[in-house]
Amino acid sequence: MKRREFLKTAGAGLAASTAVAAPAIAQSMPELKWRCTTSWPKSLDVPFSASETISKYVAEATDNKFQIQAFAGGEIVPALQAVDAVTNSTVEMCHTAAYYFIGKDPTFALYCSVPFGLNSRQQNAWFQDHGGQDMLNEFGKKYKLYGISGGNTGTQMGGWFRKEINTVEDLNGLKFRIGGWAGKTLSKLGTIPQQIAGGDIYPALEKGTIDATEWVGPYDDEKLGFYKVAKYYYYPGWWEGGTALHFFINTDKWDALPKAYKSLLTIACGYANMDVQARYDARNPQAIKRLVANGTQLRPFSQAIMEACLKASNEVNAETSASNPDFKKIYESQMEFRNDGNLWWQVAEYSYETFMIRTRPKS
Template sequence: MTDNIERRGFLKRSATLGLGAAAAGTLAAPAIAQSAPNIRWRLTSGFPNNLDTIYGGAVFAAERVKAMTGGKFEIQVFQAGEIVPGGQALDAVAGNTVEIAHTCGYYFTGKDPAFAIGSAIPFGLNSRLQNAWLYHAGGNEAYDDFLKDHGVMARPGGATGSQMGGWFRKEINSLQDLKGIKMRIAGVAGDVMSRLGVVPQQLPGGDIYPALERGTIDAAEWVGPYDDERLGFYQIAPYYYYPSFWEGGLTIHFFINPGEWEKLPEEYKAALDTAFHAANINMQALYDVKNTTAIRSLVGKGAQLRPLPRDVMDEAYKQAFALYEEYSQKSPAWAKIYPDWKKFREEGFEWFRVAEFSYDSYVFGAQAANQQ
């Protein structure tokens, strides 16, 4: 009888303590939430909002940051041109007009060719190796070390995979056919193509179709089937070439003002980094789904798929690596980053030839032959 009374007393005391702990927990949560600051950032995109996948990478990240911080940290996303034109996004971040931008580093190679090496350069890394280099082989650190002299820092925040080689009004059968062609192509890729006789033109995505329509350019590259179909290039330039040797694995970055970053609580920095990682993976996955459907649609609408001629590829390869050596003489930043990048590329390609390339080559060929 005494044992039962003592046991009931213990259970009663335990229940009281439990209720007290639960009450303390419910009181603590709002206190923690109230201590977190309300922060509002503005983000300028390098892309128009009708390109929902590439522009949408910034929206995706902003939504997740807001959710992870209970609505305390909000990032308002503006399309290119709403605050500043896409080509001024980097300067807007450095000057603190906005706290963050979402765009491609190679758009700013006029400042220094090293801007491109963090995003994509001709005959560079595929998307898997690009992520490996950036996240775990010193790429992010090397890129940020360069960027600090330009007043920004960066994090990967989107990927397209291997892109297409662009739309041409006329068929390209040899290297000679490129001579004098006016082509929308940006950055280092434009430098390489100019050595093949192309006249490169740097235009934002929204200006490409009107330029093709007016005949002020003869060819254009953008991303791949999904975006290209939305932009309507097939209606004017029917020859669709592959691959884009200049973008084997593009990384789009979030460029951040370092001073604003340092003001953030550690929890908010972690939320941003998590959202950026998610945006990087999500964009690639979306393109892999959407391009699968879009390429079939484009062919059904009359697009003429063509591989770039071998002599074009071979000469471009030769000229690209000659150009990189020249950059090493002109750009201290390039000279610092490029040797380690090139070593990683060589070793990564050696490994990928063993398993990835062997597997892909066999199953792609077998499926095409057997339709299974």
């Protein structure tokens, strides 16, 4: 066969195969429009960006056939009802911090963060390579929730206080906005925990409804303006050594998705998971410089306070494990993983970072 005739024949065959393939691909990609409610105001751009990220990549990968619209807390349902909206099919999915829902079951804290628990890298390792996400999704079936990790704040700050906290006794009677499982620990020390959504914290602190608050870290805290009404900024947030955020999808909606859409959504959530922490790590250093320049007083929690809180936390987790088999099973898996992880951290990560911090140029 001559070269020109061969190319003409091959080209015709390729065109024919393309014409046949296109309808098959189109049939496997139905048009879907989902809504993703979140627990964040849009002003908190880092956590809210996670939903925008998955929306962008899923739409682009499907030629806009699969669209996910992100909504701020309060636009469809209140921020602290995001999981309920998924369970009852008001929306297809949400993005939230699962420890907001410990009133349903303490096990929700284990999606997110528990005092003196895993750091962010250990969490991702436990989720992805130690069966953690599978364990949580087995639990989530009770609430028609399929979870995919979707962001991490890293270790958080210990919060903003109107007065200095020098002793364990200073925590007694303190009205403290604190999310999740840590409130149970602080209750043992006399603190009065308050669960308030992010957008409502500043007025509560300003009016004196609460004496102190924690949120995330310098970048978000600066945006929320806490430094204007509370002077003392404590660290570390021992209750959140790494706070994992999650996308929750209604299990019926997840099961009905074509395989291709499941894969795309999983990949997009994985990118958002990395991206959220990258944004915090990039923004927090400059934000803490600005806060200090504006008069914020940085204070470490004392060793005595840290030890008292660890003791109280261990008591809370032991009591909960004794009455809740789901919590016990997942918590014990996390703690075993943390203990091994910290052994490795001590050998390499901690020794390296300690040296680098000691030798950091002072400017």
